Structures are given as structure tokens and as C-alpha cells.
Amino acid sequence: HHPTLVRLCIKASTKLFEKTVRFAIFKYSLENSFDNQFQRDGMVKIDTTDSFSDKFKQEMENFEDPKYFIDGRAFKGWLFWDKFIQAVDSTKAAIDVQFNDADQESLKLLGSLITKDWLNLILKTLMQDNETKGVFQSIDVFMFSTIVHLISLGFTTLTYQELLHLVTENYIKDEKASVIIVAELICGLLIATNHTTKENIQARDSFLGPFLDSVVLHDLAPDTSGVWNIVFWWVPSRIDVRRVPILAEKAMNLGGVIDVDSNLAFIQSSRVNFARSYLASLGWRFNDAEKLFDTLVFEHPYQLVRDQVGSLVATLAFTIFRESYDNSQKFIDAQNHQELGLKAYNIPESFAERIKGLFNRIESLRLETSELSAQDLLKSEYFYIASTVLKWLEDGFSGLFSISLSPYVCDYIAPFLMNLENNRELCKLAGISPGFVYYRMASIAYRPEIIPDILKVATKTDLSIHQLQIQLAFIERFFSRQLLQLTPEQKQQLLVCVDKLLFHNSVEVRTKAASVLSGFIHSSQDLEGVGPFINKYVKTLGKRRPKNAKLANEEAIKLHASAMGLGALISAFPYVSPPPAWMPSRVCTLARASSLPGIIGKSAKDTLSTFKKIRSDTWHIDRTSFTEEQLEDLEGVLWRSYFA
Numbered sequence: 235h236h237p238t239l240v241r242l243c244i245k246a247s248t249k250l251f252e253k254t255v256r257f258a259i260f261k262y263s264l265e266n267s268f269d270n271q272f273q274r275d276g277m278v279k280i281d282t283t284d285s286f287s288d289k290f291k292q293e294m295e296n297f298e299d300p301k302y303f304i305d306g307r308a309f310k311g312w313l314f315w316d317k318f319i320q321a322v323d324s325t326k327a328a329i330d331v332q333f334n335d336a337d338q339e340s341l342k343l344l345g346s347l348i349t350k351d352w353l354n355l356i357l358k359t360l361m362q363d364n365e366t367k368g369v370f371q372s373i374d375v376f377m378f379s380t381i382v383h384l385i386s387l388g389f390t391t392l393t394y395q396e397l398l399h400l401v402t403e404n405y406i407k408d409e410k411a412s413v414i415i416v417a418e419l420i421c422g423l424l425i426a427t428n429h430t431t432k433e434n435i436q437a438r439d440s441f442l443g444p445f446l447d448s449v450v451l452h453d454l455a456p457d458t459s460g461v462w463n464i465v466f467w468w469v470p471s472r473i474d475v476r477r478v479p480i481l482a483e484k485a486m487n488l489g490g491v492i493d494v495d496s497n498l499a500f501i502q503s504s505r506v507n508f509a510r511s512y513l514a515s516l517g518w519r520f521n522d523a524e525k526l527f528d529t530l531v532f533e534h535p536y537q538l539v540r541d542q543v544g545s546l547v548a549t550l551a552f553t554i555f556r557e558s559y560d561n562s563q564k565f566i567d568a569q570n571h572q573e574l575g576l577k578a579y580n581i582p583e584s585f586a587e588r589i590k591g592l593f594n595r596i597e598s599l600r601l602e603t604s605e606l607s608a609q610d611l612l613k614s615e616y617f618y619i620a621s622t623v624l625k626w627l628e629d630g631f632s633g634l635f636s637i638s639l640s641p642y643v644c645d646y647i648a649p650f651l652m653n654l655e656n657n658r659e660l661c662k663l664a665g666i667s668p669g670f671v672y673y674r675m676a677s678i679a680y681r682p683e684i685i686p687d688i689l690k691v692a693t694k695t696d697l698s699i700h701q702l703q704i705q706l707a708f709i710e711r712f713f714s715r716q717l718l719q720l721t722p723e724q725k726q727q728l729l730v731c732v733d734k735l736l737f738h739n740s741v742e743v744r745t746k747a748a749s750v751l752s753g754f755i756h757s758s759q760d761l762e763g764v765g766p767f768i769n770k771y772v773k774t775l776g777k778r779r780p781k782n783a784k785l786a787n788e789e790a791i792k793l794h795a796s797a798m799g800l801g802a803l804i805s806a807f808p809y810v811s812p813p814p815a816w817m818p819s820r821v822c823t824l825a826r827a828s829s830l831p832g833i834i835g836k837s838a839k840d841t842l843s844t845f846k847k848i849r850s851d852t853w854h855i856d857r858t859s860f861t862e863e864q865l866e867d868l869e870g871v872l873w874r875s876y877f878a
Contacts, residue, residue, distance in 0.1 A: 235677040237363030240356065241373065246374045247344070251383075258331045276326040278302055278852065282315040287558040294519045296476065300324045303474035305428070308519050314559035318680035322428070322474075348381060350396045357404050357415055364411040370418065370464050378422025383429040390690030392433040397423070398441045407453040413461050420446075424469050427477040439480050446484050450505060459504040467511035475516060485512035486522075492531040494538065499536035506542035510549045520553040524585055532592070533618040540618060544625025551635035555579045577681055581639040586641075593646040596620055600653060608659035617664070620654055624666060627651075631674040640678050644687045647675065651700055669704040676711035682719055688712070689724060691730040700741045706735060706743070710750040714757055726763055729754060731768050737795040741833065744791075748798035761816075768803055771796035772820070777829045785831065793834045795825050801841035808844075818860045821845065822867040843866075 235689050259274050260266040273279070278303060290311060293301060302321035310319050333341065360374060381397065384390045399702050401419055406412040423430075430438070449462060469475070491505045504534055513520055527550065534540050557578070557727065559565040569575035581589070599616035611617050627647065630639055639647065655661065655668040680688055692709050695702065713720070713728055720728075732754065736747040755764055774796040779785075800820055807814060813821075821842070828838040849856050851865075857865065 235247070237723050240359050240363075241371075243375050244356075245379045245876050248373065248380050251341070251344070251368070251380045253374075254333070254337050255331060255383075258337065260334045262334060263784075276323050276330065278321055278323040279318045281318055282311065283317055283561070285554075285560060286311070286315050287560075291521050291557075292446060293522055294476075297479045298482060298483070300423060300474075300476045303392045303428075303477060304519075305473045305477075306469060307515075307517065311556075311558055312392070312518055313557050314562050334694035336361050341384065341387065342389045345384040345387075346391070348384065348390045348392050351401065353381070353392065353397075354403075357400065361404070361409075361415050361558040364414055368410050368414065369402075370414055371469075372468075374415070374418040374829060375421045375425065375468075378419050379426040379429070382423060382426035382434075386429050386431055387589070394430075394437060396437065401441070401445065406456070407449075410457050413458045417461050417465050421465055421469055424478045425472045427473060444478055450484060450508070453500070454501050454504045454690060456500065459507070460499070463504070463507055463511050463836075466508040467515040470512060470515040471604055475519075482512075486526065486613065488526070489529050491821060492529075492534060492543070494531060494534050497600040499538045502534075503536070503538040503542040505577065506539065506546055510542065510546040513546070513553055514549050515553050515757050517871045518556045523554045524582075526550070527585070527588055532622040534622070535618060536614075537621065540622040541625045541754070542625075544622045545629050547622075547626040551579070551630065551633070551638060553584060555638065556636060571837070577637075579635050581641075589642060590646065592619075592623065593650055594643070596623065596650060597653075608657065608663050611657070611660050612663055614636060617660065618659055620650070621664065621666060622670060624654065624671060628671050628674070631671065631678065636678045637680075640680055640684055640688075643678070644691050648672070648691045651675070652697070654700060658700060669700075669707075672704055673707050673711060676708045677715055680716060680719075684717065685719065685724060689727055693727060695731065699743055702735060702738065702740070702743045703746050706732070706746045706750050710753050713750075713754060717757055722763065725758065725760070729763060729767065731773045733862075736799055737791060739791065740816070741794075744795055744798055746769060748802045752802035752805045755803060764803070767799065768820075771799040771803075772823055775800065775823055786838065788834065790834065793827070794837060795832060796840075797824065797830075797834050797837045800824050800827075801837060804841055804845060808848050811849070812856050815859070818864050821860075822864045 256267070260272070266272045280286075280749075296297050302320050302324050304319075310316060340634070378397075381390070381392065385394050386398065397419075401416055404412060404419075405416045420442065423442070424611070427435060454462065466481070468476065469481055483487060485508050488505065488509055492502055496502065509526075527547070530538070530543050530546065531863070532543060534543065555578075557565065559568065596616065596619055599614070599619065603611060603614050603616045606614060630636060651668045651672040654666075655672065661668065692712055693707070697705060709728055709732065711724070729751075735743055735753065738747070739743055751767075754759070761768075774792055801824060804817065804820060805822065807817065824838045824841060827837050828835045828842065830838070860868070
């Protein structure tokens with residue numbers, strides 16, 4: 235059998251079967267299929283008008299005796315509830331669908347062609363085709379689901395037990411193609427739960443329990459772990475996990491999985507990754523985030539496990555945030571209390587206390603280990619927990635839930651990152667970058683009421699040279715991100731800080747500050763705010779000095795800072811042609827400063843060189859903005875012929 239032809243036949247047959255089932259569900263009426271009010275057999279309306287959130291939460295935790303199922307992802311109710319939701323009646327199964335005589339005969343004919351030998355042959359063909367591709371294909375899953383449905387209807391001679399035996403007969407743990415086909419088969423068995431008899435569900439769970447235990451405890455490998463990971467996120471996206479408690483058990487039973495004394499780091503990290511994928515797919519229907527948080531081990535000695543734990547904590551955000559107002563009107567009324575509406579993604583107080591306790595623990599450990607060398611710190615509890623939290627923050631700041639962490643930036647997150655970044659040798663040995671995470675912290679969509687506190691963090695300057703460069707990068711990103719929210723006073727506060735750092739003793743800090751200042755001016759186009767600073771730079775550069783006089787270090791810093799500051803102003807308007815009226819005089823001031831010794835003159839020349847290159851094509855227009863005297867001042871700085 236040609237693999238391409240086999241897959242086309244699988245796709246066609248499953249689609250035909252699905253269409254036949256759909257016809258039967260809508261009682262062979264096209265009108266019913268277009269009628270939004272049509273109540274399908276097996277569906278039930280759940281009243282959501284009376285404080286339904288708590289009831290829904292309790293029901294999502296009810297694995298023992300579910301009253302209804304919500305297959306697929308749950309969208310209704312996350313923001314606010316409607317009058318009702320459509321759910322699947324837990325007392326009825328899809329095998330109760332009534333087919334007409336013609337369809338029944340067709341399905342029986344299809345079922346008669348499906349035997350164990352035929353299915354084994356198909357599996358071998360699919361495995362051989364997938365040896366080079368290594369791809370999990372959902373169409374294969376739907377084929378297995380279709381076969382389960384046919385077995386339940388009694389339309390095929392293949393038995394459910396024979397289908398289960400195919401799992402072990404085709405499973406070879408070291409061959410990826412074999413693992414993929416078995417994972418697809420298991421997914422098919424699980425998503426077909428609503429089409430499966432109670433007896434077969436019991437047989438399936440009795441079989442899959444020990445099999446999955448063996449897989450997750452002994453068989454995981456780098457080449458196949460990703461395949462099993464698909465099972466843990468794909469199945470919850472298709473059906474209500476309360477139908478398959480065995481999957482929930484394997485995903486969330488992390489109590490004895492993370493063992494700091496074990497060297498099975500890869501298996502442990504894979505198990506944590508399975509839980510992360512499961513939660514990401516399940517979303518806000520999961521209600522035990524705090525309990526799960528308490529079972530996690532942050533101080534694992536293996537980085538592989540710590541990274542997965544950090545990512546798992548970030549993923550918990552998908553489960554703890556829900557608005558769930560009683561109805562749309564209450565949601566609208568609540569938002570109207572403030573201009574920007576109520577703050578979204580509020581971390582529950584009990585969970586917030588856990589977060590604060592974690593950061594306090596890190597700080598306590600940091601003080602205890604402050605005398606240790608970088609090599610010793612790499613093996614300390616402080617570093618283990620810090621690197622786990624760093625991974626959590628890195629993932630947490632990259633998503634829309636980053637705003638939930640904003641209340642903890644000033645007192646917990648920023649000091650943690652800066653203290654960790656301050657140990658440069660440790661960061662280099664460990665290959666971590668707290669500064670990068672600190673920079674990403676500037677991208678959070680801070681609300682106006684918290685911006686004053688963030689400004690206190692951003693304008694802190696009693697830091698090391700390296701930390702100041704990170705701080706300037708943060709200021710630059712923060713200013714750009716919050717440009718429309720910042721008040722003139724807050725912008726001025728940031729400008730004062732940048733101006734202060736422009737006169738820092740370190741050349742690297744001054745250079746970075748000049749770059750940030752140029753970005754400020756370009757973004758805001760506000761020359762009134764920077765006017766006093768520019769006048770200060772011009773005044774400093776315009777002072778007369780004895781020829782060939784040696785500059786004191788303090789004076790050299792002021793001159794260099796002024797040259798960089800004036801250069802930042804000119805660089806902020808690179809493509810404005812003809813140049814603004816104020817620019818020619820500033821360019822000439824910088825041209826005169828190019829004769830100053832050392833890095834002062836070099837900085838001025840670098841700015842003028844960039845000015846020349848950018849405006850080479852428009853100089854015939856731009857030069858008309860300069861007077862003859864100003865053009866003469868520019869002569870000799872770079873190339874005489876250019877300014878002529």
C-alpha cells in the first residue's frame with residue numbers, strides 16, 4: 235500500500251463517517267443543522283444566572299460523578315456568564331445516535347472491512363512512512379476514534395480488547411515512529427470516550443494505567459518525550475478531562491516525581507513538562523493551582539528540571555485568572571468605575587503570599603551565602619531557587635499575563651534581578667542573564683496608578699556600571715512603552731535621571747545615556763522638555779579655554795557628556811530635510827568641539843560623520859539652512875568638499 239494513498243483513504247473514510255454521524259445527530263434535517271435553537275440529543279442546557287461561578291468551579295473538580303461535560307476548550311464564562319451554557323449530558327453517550335436504515339447498512343459494510351489483520355497492516359504502513367518524518371498526525375487519531383465508535387455500535391468484528399492489544403504489539407520504546415503511532419492510538423481511545431461503552435472504558439483504564447506508568451517512569455527519552463507531551467495537551471483540548479481521569483492523574487501527580495536526590499533529571503523534567511502542557515490546554519477549568527505550587531521543588535540541583543518548574547509556574551497564570559462576572563451588565567458596570575476599567579489578572583491573595591514568601595526566602599539565602607565564591611554559589615540552594623524563579627519571570631514577562639506581576643516589581647522582582655545580576659561571575663558561569671529579564675520587565679503594560687512606584691525603581695542610580703547600563707536600557711524601553719501614559723512631570727523625572735547618568739564617570743554609561751536621550755527626543759518630539767538640558771550642553775561646550783590647556787578629569791567628563799548630549803539631539807532628527815531651524819547652530823557648536831582632545835573631539839566627529847552620511851543625498855537642500863559663516867565652521871572637520 236502506498237502511504238500517501240493510505241492516508242487519503244483514512245481521511246476520506248473518517249470524514250464520511252463524521253458526516254454520517256452529523257446527519258443522524260440533526261435527525262437528517264438540514265433545517266435543524268442551521269437552527270441555533272435546536273437541542274441535539276445528548277445535550278443539556280445549564281442555567282448560569284444564579285452566581286454560577288462557584289458551582290462551575292465545584293463541578294470542574296467533580297471527577298467522581300460529573301453532572302455534565304464540556305468537551306473542547308471552555309470559553310463561555312471566563313469573562314462573564316450568559317443565561318445558560320450548552321453541555322453534554324453525562325448520562326447519555328453518543329452511541330445512542332439513531333441512524334436510518336441506509337446509513338446503518340453502509341456503516342455495517344464499512345465495519346465488516348475492519349479486522350485486526352487489516353488494521354495491523356495499516357499501522358505498519360503508517361509507521362514505515364513516518365520513520366523519516368516523525369510527525370504526529372491528528373487524522374490518524376480520528377481514524378482510531380472512528381473504529382472505537384464502530385466497535386461500540388457493533389458494526390465490526392474487531393473487538394475492543396484486540397484494539398488494546400495493538401498498543402503493546404506495536405510499541406517499541408526506542409523507535410520514534412512506533413511511539414508516535416501508539417500515542418495516536420491512545421489519543422484515539424481517549425477522545426472516543428463518549429462513543430465507548432462503560433465496560434470498555436473500564437477495560438481501557440485498567441490497561442492504560444500500568445502502560446502509561448511504565449512509559450513515564452522508564453521509557454522517556456529526548457527523541458520521544460515530545461511525542462508523549464502531545465498526548466497531554468491534545469486530549470484536553472478535545473474532550474472534558476473528567477471523562478479520562480487517568481490522564482489527569484498521570485499529568486498532575488507530581489508529589490513524588492520531583493526528587494532532588496535522583497539523577498533521572500530528564501524523566502523528571504519531562505513529567506513536569508507534561509503537567510505544564512496539560513495545564514496550558516486545560517486553562518481556567520483547573521482549580522488547584524495553589525496546591526500544585528506547594529508541591530513544586532524550586533531547589534532542584536539539575537537545571538533541566540529547574541527550567542521546567544519555572545515554566546510550569548508561569549503556565550499557572552492560565553489557570554488562576556478568570557473574571558467570571560454573573561452577566562455582561564455587571565461586567566460593564568464594574569469597568570465604568572474607572573477610566574481604564576478595573577485591573578485585570580489579579581493574583582489571589584493566598585497565591586500572592588506564596589510569591590512574596592518565595593522572594594523573601596531567596597533574599598534570606600542570598601545574605602547567608604554572600605561570602606561564597608561563584609563556584610560554590612553554583613551548588614547552593616540560593617542559586618538553585620534563583621535560577622528557577624528567573625526562568626519563571628522570563629516566561630511570565632513574555633505573555634499577556636505579565637501585568638499580574640506588576641505589583642511585585644518594586645519590592646521583590648527588581649531587587650532580586652539586580653542582586654543576581656550584580657554577581658557577574660556567577661551569571662557568566664551559569665549562563666544566565668538576569669539583565670535581559672530586567673529589560674523585558676519594562677514591557678509590562680503598567681497601569682497609571684503603579685507608574686510612580688516603577689519610576690522609583692527606574693531612577694535608582696546607586697548601582698554598578700554594568701547595572702546602570704541595564705537600568706538605562708530599562709528606562710529607554712519603559713519610556714517608549716508608556717509614552718502615552720506618562721505625564722509631563724514623569725517624563726521630566728526620567729530625563730533628569732538620564733541627564734545625570736550622561737555625566738557619569740564611566741564612558742560606557744555616558745554612551746548609553748546619550749543613546750537613550752536621543753531616543754527620548756525622537757519618540758516624544760518634545761524640545762521644550764529637553765531645552766534646559768541642551769542649553770546646558772551648549773553653554774559647557776561654548777566656554778573659552780586656553781589653547782592646548784590640559785583638561786582636568788572632571789572637566790573632561792563634563793565636556794564629553796555635553797558633546798554626547800548635543801550629538802543625541804542632532805541624531806534624534808536624522809531624516810528631517812531641510813533640518814529644523816535650531817539645528818545648524820547646534821551642528822556648528824559640535825563642529826567647534828571636535829577640536830577638543832581625546833574622546834570629546836572623537837564623539838563630536840562621530841556625530842558629524844553620521845550627520846554627513848545620512849544627509850549626503852539631500853545636502854543640496856539641507857545646506858541652504860546654514861549661513862556662509864556656519865558652513866565655514868564646518869569646513870575641515872571631515873571633508874572640505876562635502877560642506878562647500
